[in-house]
Amino acid sequence: MMKKLNIFTLGMALVAGLSSCEMADEMRGNGSSTETGSLELSVAVAQTESRADTGSSISTDNFDVVITNTENAENTYTYTYSELPKPLTLPTGTYTVSASTEGDIQTQMSAPYYEGTETLTITNGVTSQVEVVCKMANTKIDMGYSDDFKSMFQSWTINIDDGDSHVITFSNENVNDTIVYWHLGDNVTTMTMNIEATTTDGTKITDQKQFTKADADQSYGDDSDNFTGGDVLNINIDIDENEPSEDNRPQIGFIINVDITFSDTNETVEIPVEDVPTEPEEPGDENAPTMQMPSDGNIVYTLNGSDQPASADVIISAPNGLKSMIVKIVAGNEDFGTTISDLSRLGLDFVNGVEMVGNEIIGEVLGAFLGDSSVSAPSVDDTSYTFPVGAFFNLMNGFGATAPNAHTFQITLEDQKGNKVEDELRVTINPAAE
Numbered sequence: 001m002m003k004k005l006n007i008f009t010l011g012m013a014l015v016a017g018l019s020s021c022e023m024a025d026e027m028r029g030n031g032s033s034t035e036t037g038s039l040e041l042s043v044a045v046a047q048t049e050s051r052a053d054t055g056s057s058i059s060t061d062n063f064d065v066v067i068t069n070t071e072n073a074e075n076t077y078t079y080t081y082s083e084l085p086k087p088l089t090l091p092t093g094t095y096t097v098s099a100s101t102e103g104d105i106q107t108q109m110s111a112p113y114y115e116g117t118e119t120l121t122i123t124n125g126v127t128s129q130v131e132v133v134c135k136m137a138n139t140k141i142d143m144g145y146s147d148d149f150k151s152m153f154q155s156w157t158i159n160i161d162d163g164d165s166h167v168i169t170f171s172n173e174n175v176n177d178t179i180v181y182w183h184l185g186d187n188v189t190t191m192t193m194n195i196e197a198t199t200t201d202g203t204k205i206t207d208q209k210q211f212t213k214a215d216a217d218q219s220y221g222d223d224s225d226n227f228t229g230g231d232v233l234n235i236n237i238d239i240d241e242n243e244p245s246e247d248n249r250p251q252i253g254f255i256i257n258v259d260i261t262f263s264d265t266n267e268t269v270e271i272p273v274e275d276v277p278t279e280p281e282e283p284g285d286e287n288a289p290t291m292q293m294p295s296d297g298n299i300v301y302t303l304n305g306s307d308q309p310a311s312a313d314v315i316i317s318a319p320n321g322l323k324s325m326i327v328k329i330v331a332g333n334e335d336f337g338t339t340i341s342d343l344s345r346l347g348l349d350f351v352n353g354v355e356m357v358g359n360e361i362i363g364e365v366l367g368a369f370l371g372d373s374s375v376s377a378p379s380v381d382d383t384s385y386t387f388p389v390g391a392f393f394n395l396m397n398g399f400g401a402t403a404p405n406a407h408t409f410q411i412t413l414e415d416q417k418g419n420k421v422e423d424e425l426r427v428t429i430n431p432a433a434e
Contacts, residue, residue: 035124038087041065042131043099045114058114062102063134070094070119090122099132108168109181112136135263137229138181143170146238150175152252156197158237162188162227188227189213192276195237195254208276209256216260217269230263287319288419291411294389297425303401303432312390314425320415321381325356328410332402332428339399343369353412356387370395381416389425401431 043065045058061082069075071093079085081099100115114134122128141160158170164185170178190212198204214225227233240253256273292315301308316325329350331337340350346365348354356362362377370391378385389409396407406426414420 035092036089037092037122037124038089038127039067039095039097039120039122040087040127040129041084041097042129043081043116044131044133046116046133046135060099060134063099063114064102065132066098068096068098070096087127092122092124094119094121097130097132099134100137101134105137105183107166107183109138109183110177110179112140112181113138113183135230136181138183139227139229140232141168141180141182142232142234143178143180144234144236145175145178146236148239149237152199152239153197154200156195158196159194160235161192161194163190163192164188184227184229189225191227193235193256197254199252203252205252207254209254209273210276211256211258211271211273213260213271216271218267228263232261232268234259234261234268285320285417285419287415287417289316289318289320289322289413289415289421291316291413291421291423293423293425297423298406298428299389299425300428300430302430303397305430305432308393308397309390311388312393312425312427314387314389314409314411316378316385316387316413318383318385318413318415320417320419321383322357322378322385322413323380323416324412324414325378325385325387326353326412327356327387328353328412330408330410332405332407333399335399336396336402336407339395353410357382366391387411389427393427396427396429400429402427402429403431404428 043060043063045060061080063081065079065081065084067077067079067088067090069091075091075093077088077090080102096117096119098115098117101113105113105115113136115137116132116134118130118132120128120130143158153172155172159167160170160182161167162182162184164187166183166185166188168180168182170180190210193209195207195209196204197206212225213227236257238255238257240255242251242253258271258273259268260271261268294309294312294314299309299312316322327350329340331340343350343365344352347361348359348365354362357378358380359377362375363373366375367373371394372388372391374388375391392407396402406428408424408426410422410424412420412422
């Protein structure tokens with residue numbers, strides 16, 4: 001009996017020893033030190049006197065805490081702050097400790113997002129006390145509308161662009177949601193406002209404004225020219241009525257006022273708002289190519305009817321000399337589309353566009369297909385050319401009506417000076433009268 005007891009006792013001791021080793025291995029991680037210390041971690045939110053959305057009222061219980069060994073990232077410990085052991089035993093070494101609002105930060109949020117990071121060293125047998133102070137990582141935008149603005153416009157959309165693929169939108173559909181917490185891109189110095197509003201009588205008004213942090217009346221905090229998390233931007237929009245135009249309507253513009261409260265301060269200053277500079281348009285070449293379309297670009301007739309035009313010519317002028325003329329045909333019905341596709345096998349790909357200038361097979365192929373030899377190719381440097389679209393009528397008639405669609409001839413011209421022009425001619429064929 002005594003021998004059996006000794007064997008049982010030895011077995012229990014062995015199991016306990018193995019379990020202890022497994023727990024130690026788990027705590028040490030892969031290749032970590034067998035020595036351990038402790039961490040007493042506290043997480044706080046930075047306080048700024050001027051803001052009701054920061055300070056001790058912010059609970060950090062649900063903040064995410066991530067503790068990572070700087071020499072071996074596999075040794076990473078993740079907790080919700082309220083569930084973090086206090087103290088937490090860790091293998092000795094250097095760690096980064098990050099704390100943040102629960103979840104990931106989004107470009108646009110309805111609440112502030114806080115985050116902070118500290119680096120610490122865990123020493124054998126020592127309890128290290130560390131506080132991670134989290135600061136607001138997004139920027140608070142508070143949009144205000146004057147009563148005159150809201151009564152003047154029945155609808156509006158205001159996009160604010162940070163120039164780094166981050167855009168937020170305010171509109172009449174969310175007129176009461178005036179506060180947004182915005183995660184900006186890196187190195188944002190200037191913001192652009194794109195405004196589009198429609199008055200109560202249906203007049204659409206657009207404008208662009210921009211403001212730059214470096215233009216603020218005074219700088220505070222880190223003196224950076226970049227907008228940063230923690231900044232608060234108050235934007236107010238009003239109307240600006242100028243002298244009436246010739247039709248006796250007032251010229252309506254926008255007055256934008258912006259002030260900023262810098263991160264880590266309670267100081268508020270104004271940022272001047274400017275019109276977005278426009279690049280001057282380069283004067284066009286008075287000798288650029290032109291196209292004169294028959295019937296203002298829309299030919300309509302009845303299938304096999306007497307109203308079919310005898311001809312339909314696109315008159316092209318290119319004083320600088322033609323370099324390129326691309327013709328693309330979009331079929332208005334399936335059968336004609338099949339025929340156009342078949343032409344590609346003969347070297348004329350009108351589906352994707354045919355280069356007409358200097359094309360030696362235009363006359364031969366289209367002459368055989370259309371039964372009309374009037375379609376020829378222009379030559380390089382030609383200053384004029386007539387494209388007889390009417391030569392296609394008989395072929396198109398053979399495939400029936402198009403209405404409500406149309407056969408569309410899309411033409412792109414380029415002259416020897418690089419001037420380009422595009423236009424199109426639509427041919428609608430109505431069903432034959434019964």
